[in-house]
Amino acid sequence: MEPLYKPEGVEERWQRTWEDEGLYAADLDPGRPSYVIAVPPPNVTGALHMGHALNGTIQDCLIRWKRMQGLNALWQPGYDHAGIATQVVVEKELAKDGLTRHDLGREAFVARVWEWLETYGKVIIGQYRRLGASLDYRRERFTMDEGYVRAVMRFFVHLYRRGLVYRDNRMINWCPRCATAISDLEVHHHELDDTLTYARYPLADGSGHVTIATVRPPTILADVAVAVHPQDERYRGLVGKEAVVPVVERRVPIIADERVEPEFGTGALKITPGHDPVDFEIGREHGLPEPMVIGLDGLMNGEVPGYAGLTQEEAERRVVAWLEEHGQLEKREPYRHSVGHCERCGSRIEPLISEQWFVEMKELAAPAIEAIHDGRVRFTPPVHGDVAVNWLESIRPWNVSRQLWWGHRIPAWYCDCGATLVSETPPDRCAECGDPELRQDEDVLDTWFSSALWPFATLGWPGDTPDLRAFYPGDVNSTAREIIFLWVNRMIMAGLELMGDVPFRDVIIHSTVLAPDGRRMSKSLGTGIDPLDVIDVHGTDATRYGLLKMSSTQDVRFSYGAVEEGRKLANKLWNASRLLLSAGGKEVEARPTSVEERWVLARLDAARAEVEEHFSSFRFSTAASALYHLTFDDFCDWYAEAIKPRLYEKDPDAVATSLAALERLLALLHPVMPHVTEEIWSHFPERAGRLIVAPWPGADSRFADAAGALERVQDAAAIFRRSGVRVALEGEELRIFDAVVRPDRAQVNGNGEAEIERLRKEVARAEAMLANERFLAGAPPEVVEGERAKLARYRRELAALVGDESHQK
């Protein structure tokens, strides 16, 4: 064993060994309770980024811990077909050859996507291996696998039969570039500098005009009304009259509607049901027509002569020029507002009316809200549960159809007779008229429609499989904050609806890892840090430790310092092991004969309890810190230093005890740093099996008394050490090496005086508190007791330095 621990080679070797020996596998085992986490399926086109690395480490840590605790731990891997994202990638490939998907046709294009995936996709799960992720890789699932497709079809048909999925012609978000509808969650709003145009609409009776304000003058061409607030005094006389829409010179009614905001603009709103969500609602309520002047390509259509094919900018110029020419342009002013964009490609979203499939969500949301409220699903940190519930409470219908080719094709068939048939498999003939000529719906489903089934479709649903019975419901879902609505909520809803139970008990929302400068990690900004690079340089164990150390309830900046700390920990552990193993002992048995040995065993047990507590409550950063200080401060700086002389003498009791202590330490560290601990463990004499499946240390209170015994000695020792005196423990006695501090240094540092000063202040503070009657009356007894104990300790420490002062008064 070299003095410097080098992870390269070691880590890959253990990753291969563990997997080859089947130690990641979760096989059916009715005798053992299960522990299940399904990895959030990454996009097939994806590569491992820092968020995956952090999330993967968190999940692996839990899985390894539970596996050591003897549970049948299943960490389910797989991929998401990522409909729109994948289609865009392959379309770009085609574009290099000057082709579009339409040149290939649907069938050939989909074949091309599969081909592309075979060659370039599906790399990310392999990258999880470098993280040491103990996923059950044999169970890899894909949302486009045959079995999974069946699950998606079943879900759709199930919802259809329940009347919760339906086809409707209504306002949707259209992305002109992707040429598909997208859901509300896929629309991202950001601020934009725009122009607010004030236009006069003459009254049809010639009695004046009404002025409206708009940011989209081209939509004037599709106006069908002007609306004002019913309580708006300024316009009271106008309601019921008619106004004339500029350019098209159409006579439209002036109506009253509560949704109009009197404070905004002029308080009069032009109504364009075809191109604005609010106007759409108002229009439907007032029975207005719904003309559209903008096409699916984002260009002006042929509805208004002379405008066909114009871009919206061109149309805007023309409309504004018309207004100016006719003296109906009141003013134009700069205006900054929030505008919806396609999250995938960034194009400005075009709200328009289209026939799509929708899922009515309210009925599905209610049980999910209940499950979160009553704690069947708990969020960590809890605030995200409130956010999830808020969203569920105001849920709206979900547009699930996409005008794409890559994805699950909607299982609906249409007959010329007008019938719509929804079924899991293609129907032979029309159920209404018997016609065998049926057309399948051209569209595919939103990617998240299939993702919602992940926790059980991966286990064989809709079949009633042994896996499903053994591993559902799962235990934990660890996820990024931005997919709570898209994914987590929908899994909860789908699980309750189809399985009758929540898919997991705990949802962990991990922190977002920012670049070291606090900006978002992003490829385009060049601020990304590749976790695989960090692993290459610092090792997997160090990276895992660093990520856990960084993780928190809020966003954190990536810190190489935290990774460096992990590397130091691995190296420290390695060297401590060299010391302990060099004594050549064969026995691994706790046979403590001194207080420091009993003490370290007590410490290890206390640390085990702490780590369990931190893991259970998902405080990984705190767990990492606890393990660091256990290893450095307690195990190495105290115990190993104290026991060293007896190891040199090859004292058989000391050697056997040291290996037993090291074994416990390695086990505690394994979930965080699996490779270095397994490597050290493999150097143990006569040791069969692997640490990864070794039992997690049980509670051991045999030496609990020693914790206190040494603490007293240790307190005294700490005081001497602060003064520069070197000490070791012999039995219950504190042995002082260089009995005298080098006088020059003690004076320069003034340590002794400073320490005495500090203790005097502490004693005075504690005495004052204990003399305060209101404190004694108001504080809980254990706090008062705590203060008494502190006072006693401070007095004792002070006495050790200057003699007992209480007798000096």
Add this chain to the structure above:
RNA sequence: GGGCGGUUAGCUCAGCCGGGAGAGCGCCUGCCUUACAAGCAGGAGGUCGCUGGUUCGAUCCCAGCACCGCCCACCA
């Protein structure tokens, strides 16, 4: 527009129930001690964003303010 989070040492961040202000890195001092100098021993450094309130006592609870960030959103 609505909601949420943050502000603690030079840097990155902990601080769970109100009672001692902490860690790692960096810096300073002293040590190449037969596991580790990628180490050891010690040290300096803080108005816990600001203002008020509750309390015997506030980094912690409450209110307001400032700044930073995130999420949601149909004021054209």
